[in-house]
Amino acid sequence: MNSSDTFFQDTYGITPIDLDRYLAAALSEGGDYADLYFEHTTTSSIVVDESLVKTATEGISMGCGVRVLAGEQTGYAYTDDLEPARILNVARIAARIASGPARVSTAGVSSASPPAHNFYPVVSPATHHDLAEKLELVKRADVAARAYDPRIQQVRVTYGDQVRHVLIAGSDGRSVTDFQPLVRMNIFTIARQNGNVQSGSYGGGGRVGLEFFEGDHSPESYAREAARQAIVQLDAREAPAGEMEVVLAPGWPGILLHEAIGHGLEADFNRKGISAFSGRIGQRVASEICTVVDDGTVPNRRGSLNVDDEGAPTHQTVLIENGILRGYIQDKLSANVMKAERTGNGRRQSYEHIPMPRMTNTYMLAGKDDPQDIIRSVKHGLYAVYFGGGQVDITNGKFVFSASEAYLIEDGKVTAPVKGATLIGDGPTALTRVTAVGNDLRLDPGIGTCGKEGQSVPVGVGIPTLKVSRLTVGGTAPRAANSFL
Amino acid sequence: MSETQLEQLARNLIQRAMSAGATAADVVIREAEEFSATIRMGKTESLKEAASKALGLRIFLGTRSASSYSQDFSRSSLDRLVERTLSMARVTSEDPAAGLPEAQQLGRYEGDLQLYSPDVAKLSTEERMEWARRAEDAAFAADPRIRNSEGASFEASAGSKTYANSLGFMGSYQSSYCGLSVVPVAVNGSQGGMQRDYWYTVARSATALESPESVGRKAAQRAVRRLGARKVATCRVPVIFDSETARSLIGHIFEAVRGDAIYRGASFLAGKLGQRVAGENITALDDGVRPGGFGSRPFDDEGIPASITPVIRKGVLENYLLNAYTARKLNLKTTGNAARGVAGPPAVGAKNFYLEPGQYTAEEMLRSVKAGLYVTELIGFGVNIVTGDYSRGAAGMWIENGELAYPVEEVTIAGSLPEMLNHIALIGSDLEFRSALASPSLLIEGLTVAGV
Secondary structure, eight states: OOOGGGHHHHHHOOOHHHHHHHHHHHTTTOOSEEEEEEEEEEEEEEEEETTEEEEEEEEEEEEEEEEEEETTEEEEEEESOOOHHHHHHHHHHHHTTOOSSOOOOOSOOOOOBOOSOOSOOOSSBGGGSOHHHHHHHHHHHHHHHHHHOTTEEEEEEEEEEEEEEEEEEETTSOEEEEEEEEEEEEEEEEEEETTEEEEEEEEEEESOBGGGSSGGGSHHHHHHHHHHHHHHHTTOBOOBEEEEEEEEOSSGGGHHHIIIIIGGGBHHHHHTTOSTTTTOTTSBOSOTTOOEEEETTSTTOTTOOSBOTTSOBOOEEEEEETTEEOOOBOOHHHHHHHTOOOOSOEEOSSTTSOOEEOOSEEEEOOOSBOHHHHHHTOSEEEEEEEEEEEEEOTTTOEEEEEEEEEEEEETTEEEEEEOOEEEEEEHHHHGGGEEEEBSOOEEOOSOEEEEETTEEEEEEEEEOOEEEEEEEEEOSBOGGGOTTO | OOHHHHHHHHHHHHHHHHHTTOSEEEEEEEEEEEEEEEEETTEEEEEEEEEEEEEEEEEEETTEEEEEEESOOOHHHHHHHHHHHHHHHHHSOOOTTOSOOOGGGOOOOOSOOOOOOTHHHHSOHHHHHHHHHHHHHHHHHHOTTEEEEEEEEEEEEEEEEEEEETTSOEEEEEEEEEEEEEEEEEEOTTTOOEEEOOEEEEESSGGGSOOHHHHHHHHHHHHHTTTTOBOOOOEEEEEEEOHHHHHHHHHHHHHHHBHHHHHTTOSTTTTOTTSBOSOTTOOEEEETTOTTOTTOOSBOTTSOBOOEEEEEETTEEOOOBOOHHHHHHHTSOOOSOEEOOSSSSOEEOOSEEEEOOOSBOHHHHHHTOSEEEEEEEEESOOBOTTTOEEEEEEEEEEEETTEEEEEEEEEEEEEEHHHHHHOEEEEBSOOOOSSSEEOOOEEEEEEEEEOO
């Protein structure tokens, strides 16, 4: 396999001189800036269902996206054919956004170089391994999930990996390459007891190789967790309905941050003044025990990148510091317009997509509280351990995230499991109600995918144990009927 | 590529797979051209244009199978694809249900489905931008409280799909799509609150789109009426889902009758065939032959001709929705619901799955509610198809004595889908096909609204 910094030159014969020609065509009708995003992605996936290897799939997608920026305007075109004539053609199509004299790219693209840091130095990417080796891992998960409890009746294991080569070249003369591996395994279980059917789902991964799947990350440990969730739900009672104190377990429940504040801090919405957080830099948006960062540099994490999809290095960006809003999540266009620093958050799903500000790994720094003390401090409330997805209305700030495993807290003790329920809150005020932050920061297991305007990108989240004094829980059990109230 | 070239490519790939040792194979090829323009605050924000292609190959070795996809149509790349797919198929499991449909099931619906209209591709870039500009202008003109905008977009696409298999099926068809949407933002001057909402129109022909002015006006009304929204006290009340949010409910029913969920027992409707699962007033059909429908097609992605499948009739579950694989798993016949992108084997997709309309106007439905919630937006993913448990974030209007009283936000609605299907008290007459899923407005009793 080619090393990443010369992949496109070796495979498709693309030289710095070619890049200059394409960029000149992109700026042939004016425009302030143009860039090229070359991508070559190889994927492989396996599905084991009913203990049968039902599907194995491999695929290759590749292409080049050409972007032209003219003020706040974007022209974009792409091709899945890397012949020079085709790329020149799409460059001219993207150029149509501008209308003026040609602006010659004076910078001249230098030879592309790899990023200064490598946050995912994977020696042997999973995609390059034999199918048989991956099948072994997937089958182990299937066996372990079934062995967990005889009530586990169905197990479905999905495994997927990819390697993405990118080359990003801008009319400012900068060009950079990156090699981005990504792996994920997920186990879905169904438990049945006397006609009561429940499900569980768990998994993990990251920008790692196959060697990642051992110890805490072993197929067995993921499978047991997926099976445990389904079994627990067999005893779940109706979830409560209404406002109450909520304790969030560490890790994946960090989806709270992603929905409550993360999307609302993406700079495109704020540049346009349509976010509930617009114009609030310097204001209090969380209690003073909260500090939240977006960090694309955490080694081997699913949401991490060496450079974003506009070629800028990723950072740890402080979004909220001791409760005060400090910054937005920027891409190139928004940073230019807002005269702010880029934060390395310009991301896109593929060469077919226009980049925009997106999160990487969003998490809250650890606090001082003992997690057990936090639970003990709650008289009546909900302890939410694991979540499905979430969503937010950027403009009014209302967000939801759906608990798939949760328990009642009664007199400081975690008691009965309750059915899945959606939690709803208001982004700009939800974190002002955080009254305790645990000392146990944990990041999610590496399964998150974020959707925005039709584009999906891998992301991470994390929190320590958190206590929120008031959040609306969307169950079905009216308060009066709850024994604990 | 021309239709002949695409069919030649598909035939060729199948021949190569068969001569390399496959016992059966099929190929799907997609080609598409897409265009989008976004106007924001009267100015062009973005223009995007592209053409793309991709193919998917599935190979069987007896009852073992594997699949692959590629955007590289070069001879050498396709040779490698065949070879890799065969070698993968050798290590997958024997699965007695695997395989192509039976040869005698294959075919093509011969009626005119009106899936393609050349007028979509003929619109000039300027015309498309002008449509978006007019929609946004209309939103601003509709109400002085519309002070900002997320923009208006015009999207157009046209493309072809070719499917071929080693049983001799070969077919192609073209389809087109265009849509106009606008997202205005309403600002409450005195209280500083801000609300956005949207409206859109979609069609397979540009002439079938609603006027930009009516789209803009409607979007503005929807955004403005949300200003000043508040929470309500937790309660159990009747809930009216407008036709946009009711569509998500029909989507959950679709998920629950998909063959793959059924054979795994991963659906609250598994094992319920022939049983009453909904009120007698409920009939849901999956119609693959509706002219211009977004889920219509002459044949599915395994070569099964389009048809109409009754799913629920007068409350009784009559059919699951199946492709060849899930049909074999359940000892039933495929309903022609195979759907695949280019990557991976066929899944189960909706044709035009809809709930039959009732006789009630929106006013009549409102008048029947003394106190309740009229839902215009649902957010989040709190729906469990395995158990039927339902809990989602909602926004809309509070209903008092049969009239819309004030806007509501930051509440959830919760219940259980099996019970909800049996408590649909009134069905609206306002069925409109704006996607492959469609539902009229619905009044459902006994849901829990959680708020303060």
